Amino acid sequence: MNKIKQLQNYLKEQSVDAAFITDPYNVFYVSGFKSNPHERLLGVMVFAEAEPFLICPKMEIPDAKNAGWTGEIVGHEDTQNSMEILYKTAQSRGIDLKTMAVEKAHMTVERYEALLSFFSSLSIAQLDKQLNAMRVIKDDAELQILREAAALADYAIEVAARTIKEGITEIEVMTEIELALKKRGVTHMSFDTTVLTGDRAASPHGKTGQYKLKQGDLVLFDLGVVHKGYCSDITRTLALGEPNEEQKEVYDVVYRSEMAALEAVKPGVTAAELDQISRQVIADAGYGDYFTHRLGHGLGIDVHEFPSIHGQNTMKMEKGMVFTLEPGIYVPGKVGVRIEDDVAVTADGYEVLTKYPKELQIINN
């Protein structure tokens, strides 16, 4: 309930009476209960000056308790008006609610209007920035989960390295990787696992397919797992047999680009500076036109979350932030290389969560 306390302090500071959280990721963040209620109402109501409650479909109450929520839980059934139940439960706290903060970037207009039809004299504030500001700094427990998630991503690349061979298809390699993870208890990947071979890795539209690997291919893997509600995200580009000079050169440039950004990570550096450091290495090598995306993105409950690591983001890094660094070079029709790590900002530098070697691995299976 530590996160609830933090939110209550924020509400008091801002003179806001309550916060109503309905984004399932944010509900998980403050309550420990992860659920996708689809169109049904799931939320946590936090009051500046009263006990919070969780509202969810009645059949999910046992799951919410099992997830560790020890506060009040209010259930609703499909035949009931869940917003009315929300209103009555809030009223039962005996507080004169004048202002409520909601996630404007998540709540639908339909739900907003339903909310206001009950809480008719309420003034609505936005809660998105505060939740972003809280979620962006990972505490020790979150960091430990992210380390475990990253270790599973490392393991996936190990499986990839021992699976690739002449003649196997991208889809078969992907299936072997995911099967190995399932045997370790992974139930969900954080996004569609990508296996792209040769110049297919240079296409922004490349999708894992029936392509058969051959000697001399570079094979790009981009994948991650969901572990205890948190995501990992790793990219490695492996060489199947001896790479040619161009492949080696492009790999070396991407490697130096990521290392340069990585070594600059510490509290106070901006996202834009990291992006520029990484981009400069690639530009200096003459491949500037082929690094076509941002350097990275925040990582946590969502695989792409706040903050975005791009050239216009002047946000300063702080201890506890976790994000990806993933420079790449994509020369159409020729070669595609990306290296991606999950990185945490420490008190005086960085910790790399993903530990699979970044140096070019030449695989002879």
Place this chain on the structure above:
Amino acid sequence: MNKIKQLQNYLKEQSVDAAFITDPYNVFYVSGFKSNPHERLLGVMVFAEAEPFLICPKMEIPDAKNAGWTGEIVGHEDTQNSMEILYKTAQSRGIDLKTMAVEKAHMTVERYEALLSFFSSLSIAQLDKQLNAMRVIKDDAELQILREAAALADYAIEVAARTIKEGITEIEVMTEIELALKKRGVTHMSFDTTVLTGDRAASPHGKTGQYKLKQGDLVLFDLGVVHKGYCSDITRTLALGEPNEEQKEVYDVVYRSEMAALEAVKPGVTAAELDQISRQVIADAGYGDYFTHRLGHGLGIDVHEFPSIHGQNTMKMEKGMVFTLEPGIYVPGKVGVRIEDDVAVTADGYEVLTKYPKELQIINN
């Protein structure tokens, strides 16, 4: 652009000047362009009396054209205010916009406020019901795609039937099924493939796991594919070796329950009537307490879409509607059986899209 014309007629009837569609499923429905823009703006603006346009991230313009959208496309980059671009493009039509319909069940409050900050004197109407009403009736082209999607689901069950054997785990069976589908070009399942064995199929919280199949188990498969943007959804419960009397009895009741509902499908019957017919068979057999969910749900671009087939829905079935019928009996700790088909309403009855046999299949592998 047939769907656009339908929308334009609706707007004229309702005296609404424009409709702005941003739910990615609805964008696909009216434009043929399927994309997940995350927080970026993707939408189709349809005018009662002017040419529509599509707005999307600039890098997606080629994909939108390839998808068959022949109208105007307006791109935006991350450094631009996409709502301003939307506003200016709408203004360029030279129409005095007084009312606009939006999907209130999809649009976030943040986007709604951004929209109103530009279109400041606009009156907003809801578009959700009209889009539901259009999407619920499938045209011939959509029906053909749904047949193909259902055939892939049938194939998945065929693979399941030849894969199950003593000692194989649920996860291994799931992996074989998904690999076989990938080889036929399936890139996405419509939801997490479920393989549940024995009394595990009777638990509402059952998840495909490391359980090893054994002779005498009933094995429940619930799965579907996304094919050309449309979903299938099938459930079959197979017997690995000779079933016992209780398993046979429960299966027979579920089978008769689904057949009774199926044979009642025709234009004019209500969703509630179908649910009641199905439920009555199960209640008459003494298992009424063990059929714990609605009979089915609409099926199309989304795997769970309008309408819901439950006991309180008095909506009348019409030609072109497609939905699932999926009665089940779940006796905790003992046996779980569900049979699910995808069904289309025809002019005088029904067409079953999923064709894998519904009679209990006894597998001796």
